[in-house]
Amino acid sequence: MKIIIAGAGKVGFELARSLSHEHDVTVIDKNAEALERLGELIDIYPLTGDIENPHTYRSLLDTDVDVFIAVTDSDEANILSTLIANDAIRIGRRIIRLRNSYFEQSRFLAGLGDLERIFPYRLSAETVRLLLAYPGANNVKQFSGTDIKLISVKVDNPLHEEKTVRDFENDRLKIVGIERERMFELPEPETRIVHGDLLYFLGDSTVLESLYGQLDLHMPPRIETAVVFGADTLGIEVARVLIEEGVSVKIVEKDVARCHRASDTFQERALVINSHYDEAILYTEEQLDQADMIIATDKKDETNIVRALQAQEYRIPKVVAVNNERRYYSLMHQLGIVVTRGPQTSAYYTILESLSRQAMVEDRHFCGGAGVVLARRIETGSDLVGRQPRPWRRDGRVLIVRDGTLLSMEEVSGLEAGDLLVLITRTENEKEGLEWIRSH
Numbered sequence: 560m561k562i563i564i565a566g567a568g569k570v571g572f573e574l575a576r577s578l579s580h581e582h583d584v585t586v587i588d589k590n591a592e593a594l595e596r597l598g599e600l601i602d603i604y605p606l607t608g609d610i611e612n613p614h615t616y617r618s619l620l621d622t623d624v625d626v627f628i629a630v631t632d633s634d635e636a637n638i639l640s641t642l643i644a645n646d647a648i649r650i651g652r653r654i655i656r657l658r659n660s661y662f663e664q665s666r667f668l669a670g671l672g673d674l675e676r677i678f679p680y681r682l683s684a685e686t687v688r689l690l691l692a693y694p695g696a697n698n699v700k701q702f703s704g705t706d707i708k709l710i711s712v713k714v715d716n717p718l719h720e721e722k723t724v725r726d727f728e729n730d731r732l733k734i735v736g737i738e739r740e741r742m743f744e745l746p747e748p749e750t751r752i753v754h755g756d757l758l759y760f761l762g763d764s765t766v767l768e769s770l771y772g773q774l775d776l777h778m779p780p781r782i783e784t785a786v787v788f789g790a791d792t793l794g795i796e797v798a799r800v801l802i803e804e805g806v807s808v809k810i811v812e813k814d815v816a817r818c819h820r821a822s823d824t825f826q827e828r829a830l831v832i833n834s835h836y837d838e839a840i841l842y843t844e845e846q847l848d849q850a851d852m853i854i855a856t857d858k859k860d861e862t863n864i865v866r867a868l869q870a871q872e873y874r875i876p877k878v879v880a881v882n883n884e885r886r887y888y889s890l891m892h893q894l895g896i897v898v899t900r901g902p903q904t905s906a907y908y909t910i911l912e913s914l915s916r917q918a919m920v921e922d923r924h925f926c927g928g929a930g931v932v933l934a935r936r937i938e939t940g941s942d943l944v945g946r947q948p949r950p951w952r953r954d955g956r957v958l959i960v961r962d963g964t965l966l967s968m969e970e971v972s973g974l975e976a977g978d979l980l981v982l983i984t985r986t987e988n989e990k991e992g993l994e995w996i997r998s999h
Contacts, residue, residue, distance in 0.1 A: 560914075561585075561624050563648075565610040565640045566631035567593045570656065573885075573907050574628065576601050578914075587615060587640075610640035616647040623649045628910060630656045641674065654913065656906050658792065677909050679902035683881065684796035686899045687854065690879065691804050694782050694851075695772040697757060698897055700923045702934055703912075705979060706764045707960055709735070709923055709932055712771045714756045719774055724750045730964045732762035732770070735956060735983040736930045741893055743929035745954055745983070759925055761932065761983070763963045779876050782806055782851045788866050789856035790817040790831065793881065793902060795824060797856055802828050809850070811841060842873050852877040858901075860887040867896045892927035920996055924986060931986045935996050939976040943999050947973055948980060951995060955984030974999075 560582045564571045567588035575586050575597060585604040588594050594605035608615030610631065627650045629637035637655050645653060654675045663678060689699040697711040714720060724734045725748040736759035737746050744750075752758070758774070760767055772780060783806060787798045790812035798821070801808045808829040812818050818833040825831070832845055842848040853870040855863035863880040864887070870878045882888050883901035891898045900908065912921060923932045937943050948968050951957050959966045960979035974980065980999060984992050 560626060561622075562626045562628065563587065563619070563624050563644065565627070565629040565637070565644070567597055568630070568632060569884075570630040570903050570906050570910075571628075572597060574630065574910060575603050577911060579603050585619075611636050611643070613643050613647065616644060619644075619648050621649075623651075625651045626654065626914065627652070628654045630906065630910075632658070634659050634662065654910055656910075658902075660796070675913065677906050677913075679906040679909075680792050680796045682905040682909055683793060683900055683902050684800045686905075687797055687800050687879070688804060690852075690877070690897065690899070691782050691801070691806065693768070693771060694780060694877070695775055695778040696767075697775075698925075700925065700932075702921055702923070702979070704936070705960070706963060707762065707979065708764050708767060709925060710760050710767050710771060711738075711925065712758050712760065713775045713777075714752055714754060714758060715775045715777050716773060717754075720752060720754050722752050724748050724752070727752075727758075727760075727770075729766075730966070731766045732760060733956075733958065733965050735759050735761045735932070736926055738926050738929075743926045743985070745930075745956065745985070757926075759930070761958070761981070762965060777876060779851045782877065784850045785809075785852040785854060786811060786847050786850045787854050787856060788812075788863075790814070790821040791856070791858070793858075794856040795821060797854055798825065798829055806852075809845065809847065811845075811847075839869060842869075848873040848875070850875055852879060854879045854881070854899075856881045858883060860884055860891070860901075864891060864894065864896070867891070868894065871895065889927040920993065922989070922993075928986055931984060931989050931992065933982045933984075933989075933992050933996050935980045935999065937974050937976055937978040937980060941976065943974050944976050945973040946999070947971070948999060949995070951982060951984075951992075953984060953988045953991060955982060955988065955992070957982055 562582050563585045564575055565587050567586050575584050578584050579601045587606045587610050589609045591607045598605045627644050629640050631637055634657050641653050641655050656677045693699050700709040724746045737744050738757040785801050785806050786809045787794050788811050790810050798808050798810055810821050810829055810831045818831050821831045853875045855866040857863050860883050867878045867880040879897045880891055881901045882898045921934045957968050958981040959971050982992050982996055
């Protein structure tokens, strides 16, 4: 595909790096130095210019472009560049990142035709809703258009320790990974479960609900109280989700102006605490140590990690930290922190997943990035219907999800319309896995 990315910031850079391996990518930015660095690292066409200036697009006139993606930090720049580019270039799809949730209901943008809008702050906050739906789980990932979910649960119940993987599995539930002593493994049916294991279940959500609460006795049956550290845009969005789900919320923020904004936004629905003191004092004075969940929403991952570790010292059952930079994701995971995507990471993955859906493939990384689940929907009329999946020759497992039932390749005579073809493997095999699943 021919792809134009407007903006060479963090999101634009990561998108260009991921997409340039298989696609013809042009990146537009007025920062020539940033574009030069980007061009030295990856194979792109750098175009220096103001994305809001029609003259920037002169060299692209009468060009056919499959996707135009606007991902600068300015909503106004993204909107204007999309309008100008659409007038100068023949564009198949337009994707735009917007920080202000006002534009979700904007009649102005609704009148601009088929414009795909990505709201990273809303997306990041919505991941918290999944954590509330599965309070006994460590983390939750879902797949589009299906009830199948990938859920991780820690083993902290003597009744279930020393069982085997086979004891937990049935035709609607499979264990697709185990993290033990910070090492990831793809389990065999006779692999024994031990205390402290982090089990990764793939299966029907209703079956998972009846299981995860039995494994980790440390987790609360329901999240009733939560503390949000931070009252900037993301903190406000996270608090909004919690309140909508009936959770009692306390918001801790040092900036007075942000505290006033949070108070005006939520009125009596949340307690806003302005503090310039060491946050450790607040745990006892403001009874933060009684919370079921703590969420650190700062823009700096280092700050979120420190706050999460502090919450762990007070034995808060569910400790969540927003991850803004991918390089910190593995560290957060290793420290036992529940990781949720930050706005930039949400925008990056959402755009990639949107583009992947065009090729009918979704990917979900898990276990600190050590494992990956690749899934492809078999569409009606596909020439794959009736065919047997080709064998996967590397480490991993192939499953066919049919009407909520998880089947092995040996259990099917051929693929059917509506099937979900799933490959679970190590991330080091992801490139080969994508080639394998796309070739079907």
